[in-house]
Amino acid sequence: MDITHSKSGIILAIMLLVSSPGQAADNKSGNIVKGPAVYDGIAAFEAGDYDKAFSIWMPMAKEGLPEAQYQIGVMYEKGRSVILDYSKALEWYLKAAIQNNADAQYHAALMYHRGWGTRRDIFEAYKWYSRAIENGHDEAQLAMSKLQKEVQPLRDKSVDEMLANVREEGRKLGITETEENIRKEYEDKATEAEKIRIKEEEEASKLAQKQAREKARRDAIALKKARKEAIARAIKNNKQRIMSQAETQIRADIEKMIRKEIEARVRAEVESEIRADKIIDDEKRTHETEISQAIEQIRALEQRERAGWERQQMEKWRKYQEKNRKKDSTKQSSEASEVGFVIQKPNLPDRFGQFKNGINAFERGRFASAASYLLPLAKQNIALAQYYVGRATENSSGNLADAAHWYQQASRNGIRNAGTRLGDMYLAGRGVQKNTNEAINWFRQSADKGDPVAYARLASIYYEGIGVERNYAKAAQWLKRSAASGDELSQMRLGNMYYRGLGVKRNGLTAVAWYRMAAKQGNVKAQYTIANMYFNADGVRRSYGEAQQWYKKAADQGHVLASLSLAKMYHRGTGIAQDYDKAIVRYKQAALKNISEAQHNLWEIYYNGDGVKRDYAEAAHWVHLAAKSGNAKGQYHLAMMYKEGEGLSQDYAQTVHWLLQASRQNDSEAQFALGNMYFAGNGVALDYVQSHMWWNISAGYGNRYAAVYRDLLARRMTSEQIDRAERLSREYKTWKYTVAKVSTTLH
Numbered sequence: 001m002d003i004t005h006s007k008s009g010i011i012l013a014i015m016l017l018v019s020s021p022g023q024a025a026d027n028k029s030g031n032i033v034k035g036p037a038v039y040d041g042i043a044a045f046e047a048g049d050y051d052k053a054f055s056i057w058m059p060m061a062k063e064g065l066p067e068a069q070y071q072i073g074v075m076y077e078k079g080r081s082v083i084l085d086y087s088k089a090l091e092w093y094l095k096a097a098i099q100n101n102a103d104a105q106y107h108a109a110l111m112y113h114r115g116w117g118t119r120r121d122i123f124e125a126y127k128w129y130s131r132a133i134e135n136g137h138d139e140a141q142l143a144m145s146k147l148q149k150e151v152q153p154l155r156d157k158s159v160d161e162m163l164a165n166v167r168e169e170g171r172k173l174g175i176t177e178t179e180e181n182i183r184k185e186y187e188d189k190a191t192e193a194e195k196i197r198i199k200e201e202e203e204a205s206k207l208a209q210k211q212a213r214e215k216a217r218r219d220a221i222a223l224k225k226a227r228k229e230a231i232a233r234a235i236k237n238n239k240q241r242i243m244s245q246a247e248t249q250i251r252a253d254i255e256k257m258i259r260k261e262i263e264a265r266v267r268a269e270v271e272s273e274i275r276a277d278k279i280i281d282d283e284k285r286t287h288e289t290e291i292s293q294a295i296e297q298i299r300a301l302e303q304r305e306r307a308g309w310e311r312q313q314m315e316k317w318r319k320y321q322e323k324n325r326k327k328d329s330t331k332q333s334s335e336a337s338e339v340g341f342v343i344q345k346p347n348l349p350d351r352f353g354q355f356k357n358g359i360n361a362f363e364r365g366r367f368a369s370a371a372s373y374l375l376p377l378a379k380q381n382i383a384l385a386q387y388y389v390g391r392a393t394e395n396s397s398g399n400l401a402d403a404a405h406w407y408q409q410a411s412r413n414g415i416r417n418a419g420t421r422l423g424d425m426y427l428a429g430r431g432v433q434k435n436t437n438e439a440i441n442w443f444r445q446s447a448d449k450g451d452p453v454a455y456a457r458l459a460s461i462y463y464e465g466i467g468v469e470r471n472y473a474k475a476a477q478w479l480k481r482s483a484a485s486g487d488e489l490s491q492m493r494l495g496n497m498y499y500r501g502l503g504v505k506r507n508g509l510t511a512v513a514w515y516r517m518a519a520k521q522g523n524v525k526a527q528y529t530i531a532n533m534y535f536n537a538d539g540v541r542r543s544y545g546e547a548q549q550w551y552k553k554a555a556d557q558g559h560v561l562a563s564l565s566l567a568k569m570y571h572r573g574t575g576i577a578q579d580y581d582k583a584i585v586r587y588k589q590a591a592l593k594n595i596s597e598a599q600h601n602l603w604e605i606y607y608n609g610d611g612v613k614r615d616y617a618e619a620a621h622w623v624h625l626a627a628k629s630g631n632a633k634g635q636y637h638l639a640m641m642y643k644e645g646e647g648l649s650q651d652y653a654q655t656v657h658w659l660l661q662a663s664r665q666n667d668s669e670a671q672f673a674l675g676n677m678y679f680a681g682n683g684v685a686l687d688y689v690q691s692h693m694w695w696n697i698s699a700g701y702g703n704r705y706a707a708v709y710r711d712l713l714a715r716r717m718t719s720e721q722i723d724r725a726e727r728l729s730r731e732y733k734t735w736k737y738t739v740a741k742v743s744t745t746l747h
Contacts, residue, residue: 050081066099086117102135367396383413400431416449436467452485472503491518508539544575580611596631616647635662652683671698692725
């Protein structure tokens with residue numbers, strides 16, 4: 001919604017003198033109106049006083065000013081202040097066109113093309129379109145493409161056929177001309193058409209030759225590279241034998257390059273599945289081994305306890321026999337009973353029951369009960385019991401020093417996870433004094449026993465530089481082991497390292513392979529990263545299908561930027577079928593999470609009626625949210641909706657407010673529009689100093705129209721006003737502009 005195309009018809013285009021419907025000009029070429037009197041014409045046109053504008057511009061047009069001649073042509077074409085007259089409009093357009101005014105050339109071509117004010121003449125139209133294009137007129141280029149479709153059939157007609165057509169048209173229109181004149185005219189036109197055809201064929205031939213040379217150059221480079229690689233391999237192995245097969249090898253290498261990415265992806269997927277199965281089997285085997293060891297240890301404990309009880313009973317019996325040696329056996333038995341010495345089944349604790357009850361209590365979250373069941377076994381050096389006592393003590397907010405003690409005992413007795421947990425305690429300083437080196441020591445012990453968690457801990461220490469100097473090479477070593485064991489964070493980090501070349505050689509395909517492993521486990525960041533790589537051809541060949549697939553997976557898990565990216569693909573039809581309904585759904589997912597770009601793009605859909613019914617109220621709702629979120633374009637377009645009263649009540653104060661917000665973010669369109677507001681005195685006091693300042697700032701950010709407006713306005717300003725405006729422009733980046741701060745009105 002450009003300020004020069006507003007519904008209100010206000011014309012502020014000093015360079016272009018353009019308005020919307022009922023416009024005074026459509027200047028796309030940058031022709032500049034000269035002379036101070038033109039400002040009075042602009043003011044009159046803005047006020048709707050077309051008679052006064054006409055009276056100002058007509059003398060200038062008669063004096064030969066091409067821009068004024070063009071304006072008069074527009075007024076005759078549109079019927080502003082004068083009776084609509086296409087013939088006079090064409091007359092003035094041609095006067096300006098001869099002086100190389102691109103807009104006049106374009107409008108003259110249009111009138112010949114349409115047959116307005118003259119007989120339809122596509123050859124004259126072709127001529128003036130061509131000149132307008134040479135002068136940089138964009139719309140002339142589009143019109144020329146349509147005209148060329150009409151010119152083509154004429155190239156295939158003979159002069160006699162054209163004469164017959166002309167006579168028939170003349171008969172219908174009541175026009176009579178001599179055959180000689182008609183023949184001469186159309187022979188000239190045919191000659192001109194033939195010249196056009198020859199010129200186009202020459203240009204097409206030159207373009208084809210250029211493309212052929214470029215293709216040959218690229219082919220030569222590719223062939224040279226492939227040949228160099230083949231020769232290098234030949235020298236390393238057997239030069240004479242390999243050289244004889246160079247051509248075959250080159251073809252094989254090219255095919256290998258084409259298949260490389262696909263093979264890498266398939267291999268990564270297969271390896272991922274194999275590793276996943278291996279991880280599950282390894283964890284299962286480790287757990288079964290530790291349980292078996294615990295059972296053997298408990299069985300050995302019970303055997304020792306039973307053997308001890310038996311030795312104790314035998315010792316008591318031996319002493320009893322020595323005391324009663326002189327008595328006969330019958331007497332002995334009777335007296336043994338009397339003294340209470342009776343051999344019976346030993347009353348030993350149920351160690352297996354204790355172990356089972358302790359594990360069950362732990363799994364139910366009854367950590368204190370678990371510790372009481374397992375503590376006697378831990379004291380008897382049952383390794384798995386020591387490990388679970390440590391975990392139960394830690395989870396029940398017990399004495400962390402005791403937990404560290406039992407982890408240490410369990411680790412020394414072969415429980416691989418125990419050392420990792422003890423390392424965590426040293427790393428965080430929980431229950432023990434914080435000591436990174438001691439933590440690394442325990443992590444290494446667990447890693448040596450094959451604990452994948454220990455791999456991940458060591459990788460994190462070197463990757464993040466926790467308590468040690470950051471070392472990406474060491475991090476990569478441990479990440480490879482951890483990622484191969486199935487840790488998704490390690491897979492994601494290893495992908496990052498290959499993507500960025502940290503500690504390893506940069507390789508996009510390898511990065512995608514690791515990202516894919518993490519993504520398959522549901523890692524949303526990995527899914528989004530893969531999508532971006534395929535969308536932007538970043539390290540891999542571009543694939544919009546892959547990008548869409550991974551954006552969708554991430555978006556379905558709530559990743560708002562993935563929702564935004566997917567919405568943009570549907571909205572623009574980038575690599576997939578354009579679908580506004582799906583775009584709106586995905587945009588709203590992101591917009592409701594306060595993503596301002598999504599809010600602004602919803603404005604665009606509803607404002608333009610893209611795939612939906614145009615709805616200014618809905619557009620205003622979303623652009624207001626985008627503006628509040630700090631989106632500069634959202635602030636600019638909200639300002640324009642307030643200015644035009646589209647979906648909102650017209651409010652120039654709000655227009656100025658939001659233009660100022662966008663201008664502070666260096667939006668050149670907003671700065672340009674703010675200059676227009678000061679020039680016209682809409683919502684603020686009319687102030688040429690402020691207008692000049694904002695146009696100057698906008699020009700500094702690349703707005704070429706603002707530069708022309710500024711220079712033309714300077715002709716009406718005093719040197720004092722110009723100096724003040726330029727000083728304010730220079731100071732712009734060092735202070736926060738407010739409407740109140742610079743309110744001086746100098747005219």
